[in-house]
Amino acid sequence: VNGATLVVFSQDLDRALAALVIANGALALGGQATLFFTFWGLNVLRKDAPPPVAGKSFMDKMFGWMMPRGPSRLPLSNMHMAGLGTAMMKQRMAAKNLPNLPGLLADARRAGARLVACSMSMEAMGLRQEELIDGIEIGGVADFLGAASATRANLFI
Amino acid sequence: VNGATLVVFSQDLDRALAALVIANGALALGGQATLFFTFWGLNVLRKDAPPPVAGKSFMDKMFGWMMPRGPSRLPLSNMHMAGLGTAMMKQRMAAKNLPNLPGLLADARRAGARLVACSMSMEAMGLRQEELIDGIEIGGVADFLGAASATRANLFI
Amino acid sequence: VNGATLVVFSQDLDRALAALVIANGALALGGQATLFFTFWGLNVLRKDAPPPVAGKSFMDKMFGWMMPRGPSRLPLSNMHMAGLGTAMMKQRMAAKNLPNLPGLLADARRAGARLVACSMSMEAMGLRQEELIDGIEIGGVADFLGAASATRANLFI
Numbered sequence: 001v002n003g004a005t006l007v008v009f010s011q012d013l014d015r016a017l018a019a020l021v022i023a024n025g026a027l028a029l030g031g032q033a034t035l036f037f038t039f040w041g042l043n044v045l046r047k048d049a050p051p052p053v054a055g056k057s058f059m060d061k062m063f064g065w066m067m068p069r070g071p072s073r074l075p076l077s078n079m080h081m082a083g084l085g086t087a088m089m090k091q092r093m094a095a096k097n098l099p100n101l102p103g104l105l106a107d108a109r110r111a112g113a114r115l116v117a118c119s120m121s122m123e124a125m126g127l128r129q130e131e132l133i134d135g136i137e138i139g140g141v142a143d144f145l146g147a148a149s150a151t152r153a154n155l156f157i
Numbered sequence: 158v159n160g161a162t163l164v165v166f167s168q169d170l171d172r173a174l175a176a177l178v179i180a181n182g183a184l185a186l187g188g189q190a191t192l193f194f195t196f197w198g199l200n201v202l203r204k205d206a207p208p209p210v211a212g213k214s215f216m217d218k219m220f221g222w223m224m225p226r227g228p229s230r231l232p233l234s235n236m237h238m239a240g241l242g243t244a245m246m247k248q249r250m251a252a253k254n255l256p257n258l259p260g261l262l263a264d265a266r267r268a269g270a271r272l273v274a275c276s277m278s279m280e281a282m283g284l285r286q287e288e289l290i291d292g293i294e295i296g297g298v299a300d301f302l303g304a305a306s307a308t309r310a311n312l313f314i
Numbered sequence: 315v316n317g318a319t320l321v322v323f324s325q326d327l328d329r330a331l332a333a334l335v336i337a338n339g340a341l342a343l344g345g346q347a348t349l350f351f352t353f354w355g356l357n358v359l360r361k362d363a364p365p366p367v368a369g370k371s372f373m374d375k376m377f378g379w380m381m382p383r384g385p386s387r388l389p390l391s392n393m394h395m396a397g398l399g400t401a402m403m404k405q406r407m408a409a410k411n412l413p414n415l416p417g418l419l420a421d422a423r424r425a426g427a428r429l430v431a432c433s434m435s436m437e438a439m440g441l442r443q444e445e446l447i448d449g450i451e452i453g454g455v456a457d458f459l460g461a462a463s464a465t466r467a468n469l470f471i
Binding site: 166168197223277280281297298301302303305308311312313 | 328335340467
Binding site: 005038039040059060120124126140144151152154 | 171186249250309312313314
């Protein structure tokens with residue numbers, strides 16, 4: 001019952017950090033962790049340098065350009081200050097030996113977290129599986145509800 | 158245990174879509190779905206053209222003018238861009254045959270979702286029951302906690 | 315099963331109000347309530363006039379200056395309008411005899427709520443225990459997961 005099922009809706013760096021810390025904590029305590037990435041949260045999973053994708057509409061491309069690409073480019077929810085605040089926060093956290101998002105994501109995967117990308121959101125955002133990091137499941141709301149029915153720490157982040 | 162009890166706190170179109178997709182998923186899987194609308198989330202339930210309401214203070218009227226009226230006028234949490242981004246997102250989702258919020262709300266009600274408006278928030282926001290769409294329950298935190306005690310997918314959105 | 319375990323991630327006045335109303339409701343119904351304050355949510359717990367703290371870096375001091383200090387200085391998530399909207403909302407809520415955040419916090423503590431400050435976030439934000447109101451536990455993700463495993467209304471706010 002110490003497992004966690006987390007909807008990662010947001011692309012904020014701080015919220016993504018919170019989600020991964022909770023997921024890794026649940027895994028460390030012997031529970032399961034499922035992260036369900038939806039809407040802006042899909043940007044957490046984007047490759048830094050995605051391959052060109054054929055057949056994308058102009059609109060889909062434009063949304064893709066405007067959204068952050070992957071865990072190293074996410075803004076803070078507060079005090080982003082055109083990137084300055086976010087850069088300062090990352091630097092301070094590194095100086096204090098606090099975890100960073102790419103590291104937490106790698107830890108979670110190594111420890112067996114399920115990372116699921118919401119198929120409906122991928123369509124809405126115009127993102128294709130090959131633009132996301134490898135090894136992501138594609139799923140829907142039934143996957144989220146199924147995972148949530150087996151855990152208690154179920155959060156929308 | 159596949160039911161969902163969702164606090165809809167936000168008036169963001171994308172968050173409201175997520176809430177309704179989860180609620181409809183829970184209902185489709187045979188679970189219960191309770192949506193508890195509070196603070197800005199009450200704006201999801203507002204009528205497009207509410208009747209004039211007697212006895213509202215100037216402040217209550219002013220808040221009413223400034224807040225979005227109903228599911229067709231909600232902003233995106235991101236890239237709203239003075240309405241342009243939101244209009245583009247709606248158009249793209251329609252073109253891709255993805256669900257829209259008024260349709261999801263109608264589906265949820267048809268499938269038996271409980272829609273509860275938080276009485277304390279209605280007072281704070283200066284909204285009256287006749288300004289909300291018909292058939293909404295008025296309730297309090299005990300209603301939320303009671304519903305949440307019977308479901309697992311309990312989220313604050 | 316009517317207990318609540320709430321992650322207070324945000325420093326928004328309206329979200330903090332929602333968290334405390336739910337916590338107090340759970341306590342009134344005989345359940346437990348644990349509030350886990352993390353990231354910006356730590357600002358809810360800050361003293362209005364903290365003692366000077368030795369050994370803070372310039373960066374930690376600067377973050378401290380830029381963040382709101384305590385429950386009376388939090389902004390609304392919406393319509394803050396450089397403080398004007400927030401002041402108007404507080405005044406209206408008081409005029410309508412609705413609860414305020416300092417009162418709700420005091421009620422929660424009197425009724426036995428556990429208030430836990432996330433140790434990792436305190437480091438990231440550069441906040442020390444003596445800058446927070448007295449009687450706050452310091453804890454980590456295992457504390458959150460432990461509390462959440464015993465309650466159903468588990469929310470990320």
